[in-house]
Amino acid sequence: MKALVIYENNLPNIKLLACNFDSIKVASFKKDNAADYLPSNPIKFSHEGFDFISKIKDIKDYDVIFFSNEVLSKEVASLYAGKNALGVISHVSEIKVHKDNSLSFIVYGWGNLAVEIMSKTKPTVCILHSSTSKDKYNPLTIDLIEVSNDESLNLIETRYQNIDDKIKTKIAIGIGLGVSKDLFEKIFFIAEKLGAEIVCTRPVSDMGYLPYEKVIGDTGKEIETDFYIALGISGSIQHLSGVQAKTIIAVNSDPNAPIFAKAQIKINDSVERVIEGLFQWAKSF
Incomplete structure (x- = not known):
C-alpha cells in the first residue's frame, strides 16, 4: 500500500499513517520545505498546485493521496479530485486497512458520532484532520519538479493557518x-x-x-x-x-x-x- 502526503506549511503527523502503508512519500508546495517532491517555484494558487502534483511520477499508482488541513492544500485537493473524477473524504482522523486490502476512513462528527467511509476510487483523495508533525522529515532523495508561476495573478497577502491554534x-x-x-x-x-x-x-x-x-x-x-x-x-x-x-x-x-x-x-x-x-x-x- 502506497500513500502520498501533500502539504504547504503544516506537515501532517506521518507516524499516524506509517502503520497502514508500506511506502509513504511527501510533496510540498514550498521549495524550502523537506519533501520527496518539491516545486521549482513556490506554489501560490490552486491551479499551480494542480500542475505540480499532476507531474509527480506515477501519482495514480498511489492508493491514497493525503492533503494537509490547510486552505491552499484543500483547494488543490478539490481541484485534483474534480478533474480526475475522484471523490474527496474530508476530516479524516483514522485509516483502516481491511484483509482484502480495501481501505476505510474514520470521520468524527459531533459528540461521539463517527462515520466509517469506504474507499471507492484509486487513488483516494483525503483531507487529514490530524495535528502537525513534531518531527523533521528527511527524504532519501528529492525530485525537483518544474512548474511555472502564474504571472497573470498578483498575490497581495498570504495568511498562514495554524491548525493547532x-x-x-x-x-x-x-x-x-x-x-x-x-x-x-x-x-x-x-x-x-x-x-x-x-x-x-x-x-x-x-x-x-x-x-x-x-x-x-x-x-x-x-x-x-x-x-x-x-x-x-x-x-x-x-x-x-x-x-x-x-x-x-x-x-x-x-x-x-x-x-x-x-x-x-x-x-x-x-x-x-x-x-x-x-x-x-x-x-x-
Missing part, C-alpha cells in the same frame, strides 16, 4: 450570515457584559464584517467553549467542525436549519428579536 473561552457568540450588520453593535455590547468571545463563519469575514482571525471552521480556527451561542448560523459541517462546545444555543428563524440537529438549546425565532431581548437584559447590569 485554538480559541478557549467559557462563552462564545458566533455570528452567521443570518445576522444583519446593523445588529453587530448590540452583539458586541452583549458579549462585553457576558465576557464572551465573538467569532464568525467564513462568509461573514469574507464580506469584511469581522477579521479573518475570528473565523471558526475548516478554513479558520477551532474554538473550545462551555457555551456557544450561534446567531443566524445555518450549521454547515465546514463551520461546526471547528466548534467544540459543551452546550450549543442555536438561534435561527429557519426551523429546518441543520444546526438545530446539533444544538442542545434550540430557539426558532427571529434573530433580531432574540438579540434585542438579550440587549435589553444586558443593559440592566
Whole structure:
C-alpha cells in the first residue's frame, strides 16, 4: 500500500499513517520545505498546485493521496479530485486497512458520532484532520519538479493557518450570515457584559464584517467553549467542525436549519428579536 502526503506549511503527523502503508512519500508546495517532491517555484494558487502534483511520477499508482488541513492544500485537493473524477473524504482522523486490502476512513462528527467511509476510487483523495508533525522529515532523495508561476495573478497577502491554534473561552457568540450588520453593535455590547468571545463563519469575514482571525471552521480556527451561542448560523459541517462546545444555543428563524440537529438549546425565532431581548437584559447590569 502506497500513500502520498501533500502539504504547504503544516506537515501532517506521518507516524499516524506509517502503520497502514508500506511506502509513504511527501510533496510540498514550498521549495524550502523537506519533501520527496518539491516545486521549482513556490506554489501560490490552486491551479499551480494542480500542475505540480499532476507531474509527480506515477501519482495514480498511489492508493491514497493525503492533503494537509490547510486552505491552499484543500483547494488543490478539490481541484485534483474534480478533474480526475475522484471523490474527496474530508476530516479524516483514522485509516483502516481491511484483509482484502480495501481501505476505510474514520470521520468524527459531533459528540461521539463517527462515520466509517469506504474507499471507492484509486487513488483516494483525503483531507487529514490530524495535528502537525513534531518531527523533521528527511527524504532519501528529492525530485525537483518544474512548474511555472502564474504571472497573470498578483498575490497581495498570504495568511498562514495554524491548525493547532485554538480559541478557549467559557462563552462564545458566533455570528452567521443570518445576522444583519446593523445588529453587530448590540452583539458586541452583549458579549462585553457576558465576557464572551465573538467569532464568525467564513462568509461573514469574507464580506469584511469581522477579521479573518475570528473565523471558526475548516478554513479558520477551532474554538473550545462551555457555551456557544450561534446567531443566524445555518450549521454547515465546514463551520461546526471547528466548534467544540459543551452546550450549543442555536438561534435561527429557519426551523429546518441543520444546526438545530446539533444544538442542545434550540430557539426558532427571529434573530433580531432574540438579540434585542438579550440587549435589553444586558443593559440592566
